[in-house]
Amino acid sequence: MSKVIVVTSGKGGVGKTTSTAAIGAALAATGQTVAVVDFDVGLRNLDLVMGAERRVVYDLINVVQGVAKLPQALIRDKRIDTLSLLPASQTRDKDALTEEGVARVIKELRAKFDWVICDSPAGIERGATLAMRYADTAIIVTNPEVSSVRDSDRIIGLLDSKTEKAEKGERVEKHILITRYDAARAARGEMLNIKDVLDILSLPLLGIVPESEDVLRASNLGSPVTLNDPASAPARAYRDAASRLKGQDLPMTIPSDRKGFLDKLFGRRAA
């Protein structure tokens, strides 16, 4: 039974692409087949974060328009052979996506993979609505910060009205993934705390990914953080999130880098 997930947020720069790559790699590492799909046509990034930018020949638009076949466009990851990438086109824009074309591609992906993870562009326009259109599950990536939370709320409204499931009267399963969380700053009141965020969005929590240099380092190396540095705090957080997607019930912790006694103390207090 394959599952289509959209990773979305409304606001840009909150960590959708990083999260797509990290969770995709974490799921694939358990032996299940995963396709990560970049819907950010015109501003593609997922290929860079996955380290596949030199291997792109055909892209999502080519497949949507029937120029290329899906297997021609899929790029298999060199580190994990159950992980594949369907890149976006950098030279086109979101108008090149059609609803029928996307429906066909998603259907084909569903037949081939256990997990199809769609990396949504920022915004609430065509690209974002088509990325969520056929999803079974949504991961709403939020930073503990008011503008990000309000934009996420807007996206949740769209998930409840503009998706195929919503139009059929069903519900898209929705999870909140809080990224760039800094326990010390939240304790000082410089950031929203976890409770505030969940209070506003009133949805279940999939995971808390701490702010970490490891994430930026992994992106620059073209490797999902869960593969690049599996022992790091963000990698552990993403692995837990992936396990929860598979239905496991894990206690919610905020992984830390164990820098020192004080950090740990603040981390505890904020949790």
Add this chain to the structure above:
Amino acid sequence: MNSTSAIDANNLIRFCIRSYIAFVLAPQAPIVDWLHQLDNWTRSSPGFFVGRPVVLDLSTVKLSQAGIRHLLEQLAERSIRIIGLEGTDSSELDTSLPPLLTGGRPSERQATPAAATTKPTAAPDIPDEPSSLLIETPVRSGQTVVFPSGDVTVLGSVASGSEIIAGGSIHVYGTLRGRAMAGSRGNSDARIFCRKNEAELLAINGYYRTAEEWGADIRSQAVQSWLEDGVLKVAPLD
């Protein structure tokens, strides 16, 4: 949006009556200048009338049948489709013109672009009985709930950047973070209640206050808001 239907067992034709809300445009003489003003106005809200029902009120201008036809053509060029005429003599109209409408009543519903994102509201069967709308889910940012015919009760929270517009009172059992506008049809007795007030704006019958205008004693608390001699009051519930 009231409907009455009658089905005769022997008659398979289903026949019912419904009323709808339409925009009414009232041209002023001289028509050329009025059209010019209309163009200026639509420039700031392009496409405002596209796909919306519009009635033409001709009571302030005296137009011949040819004049009406010319005006309709001018409006059609601006993508404004006229579904009916008002305020003219039926003897002047032939069947090629839109039908004459009578008995229209003013509506309090505001013609804002936000109305385009309005959620469908329940249609009460009997207009003069009290009615209410219950919303069991959170109202998300960007959503607008319009319910001119009565009270609105929200069990969840009302997000920042969303709005509730009710003809009657508004009750929010979660946190009110968006805008609440009660008594939208001119009802000064309407009130707003919420369990936790983080509202951006509260309004009753058009009198409003923004969050900046109330103190910390009102914020983050269970409050009610009511109208007293044209002044919007907000006070803690306990």
